[in-house]
Amino acid sequence: MKSLRLLVSVLCVFVLASVLVFASPGQESRPPIRVAAVGDSITFGFDIADRFNDSYPSQLQRMLGSRFAVFNAGLNGVGMMSTTLPNYWESAEFRAISMFQPDIILLMLGTNDSKERFWGLSDFTESAMEMIEHFRSFPSQPVIYILTPAFAYGVNFSIIPETITNEIVPLVRAFAARENIPLIDIYTVTSGRPELFPDLIHPHAPGARLIAETVRDVLLANH
Numbered sequence: 001m002k003s004l005r006l007l008v009s010v011l012c013v014f015v016l017a018s019v020l021v022f023a024s025p026g027q028e029s030r031p032p033i034r035v036a037a038v039g040d041s042i043t044f045g046f047d048i049a050d051r052f053n054d055s056y057p058s059q060l061q062r063m064l065g066s067r068f069a070v071f072n073a074g075l076n077g078v079g080m081m082s083t084t085l086p087n088y089w090e091s092a093e094f095r096a097i098s099m100f101q102p103d104i105i106l107l108m109l110g111t112n113d114s115k116e117r118f119w120g121l122s123d124f125t126e127s128a129m130e131m132i133e134h135f136r137s138f139p140s141q142p143v144i145y146i147l148t149p150a151f152a153y154g155v156n157f158s159i160i161p162e163t164i165t166n167e168i169v170p171l172v173r174a175f176a177a178r179e180n181i182p183l184i185d186i187y188t189v190t191s192g193r194p195e196l197f198p199d200l201i202h203p204h205a206p207g208a209r210l211i212a213e214t215v216r217d218v219l220l221a222n223h
Contacts, residue, residue: 032066032067032068032069033067033068033069033103033104033223034068034069034071034100034101034102034103034104034140035060035064035068035069035070035071035102035103035104035105035106035219036070036071036073036097036100036102036104036105036106036142037056037057037060037070037071037072037073037074037106037108038073038074038097038105038106038107038108038109039073039074039075039106039107039108039109039147040074040075040076040077040078040079040108040109040111040112041074041075041076041077041111041202042056042074042108042111042149042150042201042202042203042211043055043056043057043072043073043074043108044072044074044075044076045057045058045072045074045208046076046202047198047199047202047204048202048203048204048205048208049205050205054205054208054209055072055074055208056203056208056209056211056212056215057070057071057072057074057212058070058072059205059208059209059212060212060215060216063212063213063216064216064219064220068219068223071096071097071100071102073093073094073096073097073100074093075088075091075093077112078091078109078112079109079110079111079112079113079115079118080109080110080113080124080127080128080131081113081118081121081122081123081124081127082122082127082130083118083121083122084112084113084115084118085118088109089131097135098138101138101139101140102138102140102142103140103142103143104142104143104144104145104219104223105135105142105143105144105145106145106147106184106215107128107131107132107135107144107145107146107147108146108147108148108149108186109128109149110124110148110149110164110168110169110172111149111150111152111159111164111201112159113168114149114152114159114160114161114163114164114167114168115158115159115160116158116160117158119160119163119167124168124171125171125175128146128172128175129175129179132144132146132179132181143182143222143223144181144182145181145182145183145184145215145218146172146175146176146181146182146183146184147183147184147185147186147215148169148172148173148183148184148185148186148187148188149164149168149169149172149186149187150186150187150190150197150203150207150211151164151165151187151190151191151192151193151197152164152165152197152200152201153194153197153200153201154200154201155200156199156200156201157199157201159201164187165187169187173185182218182222184214184215184218186211186214189210189211189214190203190207190210190211193207193210196210
């Protein structure tokens with residue numbers, strides 16, 4: 001049933017992206033730019049009262065307007081590494097991204113990889129490279145942005161803030177620089193803002209808005 005609901009959601013966004021057009025006066029109409037927001041519960045909108053309207057991808061859609069079509073491919077509990085459970089690589093959300101054929105992919109994973117039972121079981125950057133190569137193989141030839149995990153304000157849901165700060169964020173930054181992948185630094189913009197993370201890990205609607213604003217500024221500057 002969950003997979004069916006997700007399929008319907010993907011098809012709705014796909015149809016929207018296929019039929020909407022954006023044009024300035026005197027310019028030829030063109031379909032919107034498809035954006036897939038790949039991530040964990042922070043992308044999904046966990047514990048946001050109205051996540052369908054207030055998750056960061058939903059707010060990003062409103063900010064970007066009809067020139068873009070944003071698909072929320074977030075899934076609670078997943079990480080970058082294939083050893084995290086649930087396994088994002090085997091999820092309906094992961095398969096749905098290839099159906100959507102995005103022009104832009106926003107990849108924000110790493111928070112759940114910090115859990116003690118997962119960290120060190122496999123190579124984080126190897127998994128990131130495998131995922132990037134998978135997305136690069138799409139016929140749509142998407143532009144891929146890698147986003148650092150958000151700042152974590154304390155241990156909750158078995159997530160270890162020190163691992164995020166001292167290991168995962170530096171790995172993401174170094175990986176992005178080495179592979180020439182554009183980086184959006186969500187960690188920095190969410191640091192020093194504990195009021196936006198009521199459970200220490202997940203942003204509420206205003207926190208999701210801050211993430212959406214940060215991503216919006218990068219996308220509008222480059223697309």
